[in-house]
Amino acid sequence: MSSTPSAHLQTLRLEANEDSIAYAAAQLRAGEIVALPTETVYGLAGNARDAAAVARIFAAKGRPSFDPLIVHLASESGETFTSPSRQLEAQGWIDAAALSEEAQAIVDRLVRAFWPGPLTLVLPRAPAVLEAVPGAVPTVALRMPSHPIMQRVLQQSGCALAAPSANRFAQISPTRAEHVMAELQGRIPLVLDAGPCAIGLESTIVQVDAEGGLALLRPGKIGASLLASFGRLRRASEGAVHESTRPLAPGMLSRHYAPQTLTRLFETPLSLAQSLRELGASLQSARAGEGIGLLLLQAPDAELRALLNTWPAHYCRWLSEGGDAEEAAHRLYASLRELDGLALSALWVQCPTQEEGLWGAIRDRLRRAAAAPAD
Numbered sequence: 001m002s003s004t005p006s007a008h009l010q011t012l013r014l015e016a017n018e019d020s021i022a023y024a025a026a027q028l029r030a031g032e033i034v035a036l037p038t039e040t041v042y043g044l045a046g047n048a049r050d051a052a053a054v055a056r057i058f059a060a061k062g063r064p065s066f067d068p069l070i071v072h073l074a075s076e077s078g079e080t081f082t083s084p085s086r087q088l089e090a091q092g093w094i095d096a097a098a099l100s101e102e103a104q105a106i107v108d109r110l111v112r113a114f115w116p117g118p119l120t121l122v123l124p125r126a127p128a129v130l131e132a133v134p135g136a137v138p139t140v141a142l143r144m145p146s147h148p149i150m151q152r153v154l155q156q157s158g159c160a161l162a163a164p165s166a167n168r169f170a171q172i173s174p175t176r177a178e179h180v181m182a183e184l185q186g187r188i189p190l191v192l193d194a195g196p197c198a199i200g201l202e203s204t205i206v207q208v209d210a211e212g213g214l215a216l217l218r219p220g221k222i223g224a225s226l227l228a229s230f231g232r233l234r235r236a237s238e239g240a241v242h243e244s245t246r247p248l249a250p251g252m253l254s255r256h257y258a259p260q261t262l263t264r265l266f267e268t269p270l271s272l273a274q275s276l277r278e279l280g281a282s283l284q285s286a287r288a289g290e291g292i293g294l295l296l297l298q299a300p301d302a303e304l305r306a307l308l309n310t311w312p313a314h315y316c317r318w319l320s321e322g323g324d325a326e327e328a329a330h331r332l333y334a335s336l337r338e339l340d341g342l343a344l345s346a347l348w349v350q351c352p353t354q355e356e357g358l359w360g361a362i363r364d365r366l367r368r369a370a371a372a373p374a375d
């Protein structure tokens with residue numbers, strides 16, 4: 001598989017409308033790749049049944065080829081999925097025989113409850129699925145997105161679309177067309193612009209095993225407690241994340257910074273206040289806050305505001321005025337990206353303490369962002 005993307009001197013950014021949707025669909029049918037809006041984040045789409053198109057996605061992203069892609073499906077026009085696992089088998093995506101009857105019933109219930117929407121199901125794959133899409137794994141990841149533009153492109157192209165997030169490997173996921181341009185300008189021919197993504201966090205990923213057990217592979221808007229009502233749910237290992245709960249220390253200012261801003265997490269305004277006091281004590285107060293971006297979950301209270309009064313206002317942001325999880329998720333990546341673009345020496349980011357629900361999903365992403373750049 002080639003690791004060099006085909007050169008596109010200029011990436012077209014077109015507002016999503018009849019003409020641009022038809023053009024995007026034609027490009028996809030011809031084996032090209034196109035960045036498209038979904039309700040979660042912008043995806044870089046290619047025909048999932050075309051090995052060359054899938055190879056182009058990996059090359060444009062610089063993504064290691066062992067990391068499998070999610071396949072996005074058109075919603076049945078008008079008619080509902082009556083027996084989803086059977087239909088996914090008939091369409092050549094899954095091997096339903098590898099699932100017990102109970103497991104099939106669970107898949108059917110999950111699909112009826114959450115598709116189209118931000119739930120990706122990892123299921124035993126059919127032999128017909130391209131090796132290139134699921135990598136070396138015996139499963140395939142499937143999702144039916146609800147975004148109307150994505151759905152129209154899916155329907156007009158007639159292709160199922162493999163579509164990872166439309167960012168360079170290891171960068172922040174794009175939630176606006178301009179983020180896609182910043183990441184992939186010159187590496188892809190086209191992005192359809194439909195404004196900001198409503199949810200702003202990637203889909204929840206759940207694997208259904210042969211006996212109908214559920215494994216939460218990636219938390220998202222559809223939370224664990226809701227999923228647990230569909231079957232036995234276990235949370236897959238969070239993987240190695242660095243311990244990021246130790247207090248922030250002024251010593252970090254002497255670090256040698258990587259090009260992408262060093263990110264440290266803190267969990268409570270109290271631990272932030274303590275770090276600010278330590279910082280204030282060790283630096284001349286005029287320099288406190290210099291070069292450090294601060295991202296809070298909600299607007300600071302009066303006490304924190306007093307501590308932050310020397311902080312340059314545009315270095316300090318919050319995800320939601322009143323601590324609303326949906327608003328915070330919607331703004332998370334754009335806020336991180338804006339702070340990252342200020343060429344600061346560090347970002348201090350407040351991490352939610354909740355493991356559950358949308359706050360839990362935000363926590364998951366932030367812990368990965370601070371441990372190592374996430375794909």
Ligand code: AMP
Nearest residue numbers: 068069070122137139140141163164165
């Ligand atoms: P992205 O495409 O950037 O939204 O990331 C897709 C995520 O889905 C990655 O973390 C993949 O590793 C994961 N994924 C895709 N296919 C599978 C699969 N068959 N089994 C497990 N995880 C998968």
Ligand code: MG
Nearest residue numbers: 164165173375
């Ligand atoms: Mg990604």
